[in-house]
Amino acid sequence: MKVLEIRDIILSKGEICDHCLGRQFTQLYQGVENSKIGAAIRIAKTEEDIAKLISKDLKVKLSKNCFICKGIFTEMEDMLEKMLEKASGLEWKSFLVGNKLPPELIESEEILWTDIGMQYCEPIKREINRLLGKRISEKTGKLADFENPDIILIANFKTKRAEINIRPLFIKGKYRKLVRGIPQTKWPCRYCKGIGCEKCNYTGKMYKESVEELIAHEILKATGGKESKFHGKGREDIDALMLGSGRDFIIEIIEPKKRYINLDEMLRKINDYAKGKVEVSDLSFSNKKEVIELKAATADKVYEAFVSSEESLSDEEVHKLELFFKNRKIKQRTPKRVAHRRADKIREKEIRYVKCQMINEKQFKAEIRAESGTYIKELISGDEGRTEPSFSSTINKKLSCEKLNVLELVDVED
Ligand SMILES: [Zn+2]
């Protein structure tokens, strides 16, 4: 079908604006706005006229009665104002535009395509996003970003309102935990599930503080974020320290109002606030992709455990542990102490090595390297037979872990 034949079919369907007319021919006139194409095609006498008419500055016809858009292209500047209003008071450098259209509008365009085909067209949704994106760039000087926008502005033509989706802010770094008794993340009270009750002193939490909260406090203050999510590269036991060069983490700030914060200054503020408990280093901006990578990474951990026995121990017995737990696979049923929050199942873990050093006849220090997720206290005690083999069962003496530190995370090569 010739261009002008298609035009005549479209015009016979009813009143149509230049955007909706021109949009059916977008592919034929690359780089020209649909409204200009529409204005030219509408009055062209021959196909050769069209290019000449496009180069003239023809007046664009808009219509509230357009049988496709029902007048949406007359509402664009209004919507633009509403969108910018939504973003005011926020700090952002990049954006993405989305829209929601009444379904009957998309339908009327699809019905038209059954008559004229859609080989040259641009869908209405795309034209609206493109035009609004262009106008936002012109007005604010900010750029559209399809990968990692700071905000997503949505033109909702169903409700005639603008909506905003503020993308989370990701900051990564390393933390060291200098005191025992602090969980890595917020731990909701097990009795009230976080609502607040007598048991938790109406805090809704099992523990007053967490590594997450100690790190998030100053960041939430500076960014005006709603809340935080914490992603650690593994986690240490509540009662274990995290020493050495620290553990990788990414903190996610939900709905930040400010996001271009000075991280050197932030590092000082966090370390000041969490002084003596948690220490952060190497802060930099991150993204969702790195969170996924962090989660996927499984690292071996090297622990330092202080072990005590009820009976006296010989050097031979302690040496036996070193020989026995060289690349030894063990089976661990979910420990009693965490059974209330973890599924009860049996996990197989490998102990890479154990190195022991006697402290006195009833105590020794063990350096243990184990696969990620190994329960070390239970490896030592045996957890009443739930972990097998264990230090206790290997030398047939009752052993317990008095103190546990994480010395190091070692990336495992697959
Ligand atoms: Zn229209």
Ligand SMILES: [Zn+2]
């Ligand atoms: Zn409670």
